[in-house]
Amino acid sequence: MDYFEFYGLPLSFNPDLKLVKQKFYELSKKYHPDFYINELIEKQDEVLELSTLNNKAYQVLSDAQKRLHYILVLKGLLVEGENHLLPQSFLMEMMDVNEALMELQFEPDAEKLNALKRDIDEVEEGLTQELNALTAEFDGKDAVEQEQALLVIKDLYYRNKYLLRIRESLAKMEAGS
Numbered sequence: 218m219d220y221f222e223f224y225g226l227p228l229s230f231n232p233d234l235k236l237v238k239q240k241f242y243e244l245s246k247k248y249h250p251d252f253y254i255n256e257l258i259e260k261q262d263e264v265l266e267l268s269t270l271n272n273k274a275y276q277v278l279s280d281a282q283k284r285l286h287y288i289l290v291l292k293g294l295l296v297e298g299e300n301h302l303l304p305q306s307f308l309m310e311m312m313d314v315n316e317a318l319m320e321l322q323f324e325p326d327a328e329k330l331n332a333l334k335r336d337i338d339e340v341e342e343g344l345t346q347e348l349n350a351l352t353a354e355f356d357g358k359d360a361v362e363q364e365q366a367l368l369v370i371k372d373l374y375y376r377n378k379y380l381l382r383i384r385e386s387l388a389k390m391e392a393g394s
Contacts, residue, residue: 218272218290229350230285230370232278285352285374294371301375310340311379312376318386334387341380348373 222229224240243253248267253260277283289295351366351373358366 218270220278220287221269223270224260226278227356228288228291229356230288231356232284234279237275237278241271241279244271256370285348285370289367289374290373292367294367295374299369300334302378303372303375307376307379311383318383318390321390327364330387337383337387341377342378344373344380348377361393364372 220229221232223236226236226240232283232374245268248264248271250265252259252266256264274361277287314337317329321330321333343354348370351370355363355366355370372375
């Protein structure tokens, strides 16, 4: 059973978070292990499993990044060990960023570092805006349009992951200086 189904909610990148919280508390009470202490061990195990499922569902559905990842996995679009091909234009842009990072490792320059951070912020902001627009419109689309949107969302997910690695490199560089 997927988390949306467990909470009785439609699949959505933007579920009603008040409702998610309400369902979490409702199911937390219903499946609290202490209420089943006198039941058979099988029933106790079942309730413990449902309580764990409830906690995991809430953690995922209440966090936008985890929810996005979860939906892509649920739809079979993220596969362990997959080698997703990013657009050539994005890779060229990131190659320039990586070259600038390497230069900064050998010749630290606070001004160039700040300029590079601004460039990365700009790229990230553009990706975030595009992702937010797609996820906001997702629920109103028909099945075919949703499938097409999911492919674009997947690509944006991988681009954001790439930017995260660059940010980690920047953080290491700053910590070392």
